[in-house]
Amino acid sequence: MARSVILGTGSAAPGRVVTNLDLEARLDTSDEWITQRTGIRERRMVEDGGKWSDFMVPACRAALEMAAVAPEELDLIIAGTLTPDMFMPSGGCTLQALLGAKKATGFDVAAACSGFVYGLTIADRFLRADPGMKILVAGGEVISQRLDWEDRTTAVLFGDGGGAAVLTGGEDGERGILSSRIYSDGSLWDLLYLPGGGSQTPYGEGFAKKDNTIQMRGNELFKVAVKSMARACRDALEEAGCGAEDVDLVIPHQANLRIIQTLAGLMKVPMEKVYVNIHKYGNTSAGTIPLALDEAVREGRVQRGSLVLLPVFGGGLTWGAVLLRW
Ligand code: COA
Numbered sequence: 001m002a003r004s005v006i007l008g009t010g011s012a013a014p015g016r017v018v019t020n021l022d023l024e025a026r027l028d029t030s031d032e033w034i035t036q037r038t039g040i041r042e043r044r045m046v047e048d049g050g051k052w053s054d055f056m057v058p059a060c061r062a063a064l065e066m067a068a069v070a071p072e073e074l075d076l077i078i079a080g081t082l083t084p085d086m087f088m089p090s091g092g093c094t095l096q097a098l099l100g101a102k103k104a105t106g107f108d109v110a111a112a113c114s115g116f117v118y119g120l121t122i123a124d125r126f127l128r129a130d131p132g133m134k135i136l137v138a139g140g141e142v143i144s145q146r147l148d149w150e151d152r153t154t155a156v157l158f159g160d161g162g163g164a165a166v167l168t169g170g171e172d173g174e175r176g177i178l179s180s181r182i183y184s185d186g187s188l189w190d191l192l193y194l195p196g197g198g199s200q201t202p203y204g205e206g207f208a209k210k211d212n213t214i215q216m217r218g219n220e221l222f223k224v225a226v227k228s229m230a231r232a233c234r235d236a237l238e239e240a241g242c243g244a245e246d247v248d249l250v251i252p253h254q255a256n257l258r259i260i261q262t263l264a265g266l267m268k269v270p271m272e273k274v275y276v277n278i279h280k281y282g283n284t285s286a287g288t289i290p291l292a293l294d295e296a297v298r299e300g301r302v303q304r305g306s307l308v309l310l311p312v313f314g315g316g317l318t319w320g321a322v323l324l325r326w
Contacts, residue, residue, distance in 0.1 A: 080115020
């Protein structure tokens with residue numbers, strides 16, 4: 001059966017490293033609390049004046065280079081992000097212009113942390129219909145500008161960064177995306193949300209700091225995240241006729257090491273088969289999976305024939321999983 005194949009990956013993050021000790025200096029928190037409760041040791045953040053495309057363009061270029069695809073060959077650019085350079089144009093259009101992808105159509109997917117997995121799923125559906133297409137799927141955020149630096153319950157969790165993958169279709173055989181599942185439950189929106197800037201609370205007079213920063217109910221989100229990702233993994237594996245024991249590497253959304261460990265326990269997958277880089281980047285929202293996938297590929301943890309599972313969850317709520325044979 002013809003499948004959608006990832007030809008190349010790339011990733012990038014801003015150069016400024018912010019450690020837990022740096023956060024101790026500005027918040028009522030500690031390196032010990034952050035490390036024990038989340039697994040995060042440091043994260044990257046843009047400098048003042050820094051923007052999304054500063055690191056997303058290099059990430060996309062690296063993916064194109066690995067794929068040996070020129071920007072002019074791209075037909076479609078799907079960007080998973082809630083923090084593009086501007087509210088309009090979309091991040092997809094910004095990437096199209098900056099990469100020089102002249103014939104590509106660009107758009108964004110608003111699925112918060114699930115943006116990259118949603119994007120892969122959409123790309124897969126396009127490629128099933130038109131296997132000759134070349135599609136760039138990107139995911140990444142500048143979340144640091146959307147944090148309340150007086151709220152220790154959210155400020156310590158996130159970081160900036162992202163990655164990308166170039167896909168095409170039509171390869172016969174085992175290789176490629178075997179199954180992909182995406183889900184939403186909008187009734188759970190208030191577990192994780194960014195209230196301002198939409199039509200309900202537009203920018204302008206009376207716009208409060210709370211309106212421009214991430215609001216979260218962490219405890220509840222933790223439980224829903226684990227259950228929903230486990231369900232999505234089960235569904236994706238079932239659809240492909242695989243079991244969890246067949247998976248060579250799980251590359252999960254990097255929101256919290258304890259969430260990752262609990263998910264691995266539920267799936268009965270040993271942690272040696274789970275890729276973790278949250279200690280270096282924190283939660284980069286839609287950036288976590290493409291960043292981790294790219295690192296895993298470049299480190300040789302993902303090799304030709306590897307069965308790779310990508311589970312995710314995020315604001316919306318949204319969640320899903322992609323299963324692919326590398
Ligand atoms: N530093 C020090 N103490 C902190 C703190 C921080 N950064 N943040 C919270 N605390 C305190 C709380 O105030 C609370 O104190 P109290 O017991 O005196 O009331 C205590 O630590 C425990 O807080 P709690 O919220 O129960 O901790 P937790 O074990 O649930 O961990 C999260 C909190 C946020 C790390 C965890 O719930 C989580 O990761 N949830 C999911 C979040 C997520 O994934 N978000 C992104 C989704 S894409």
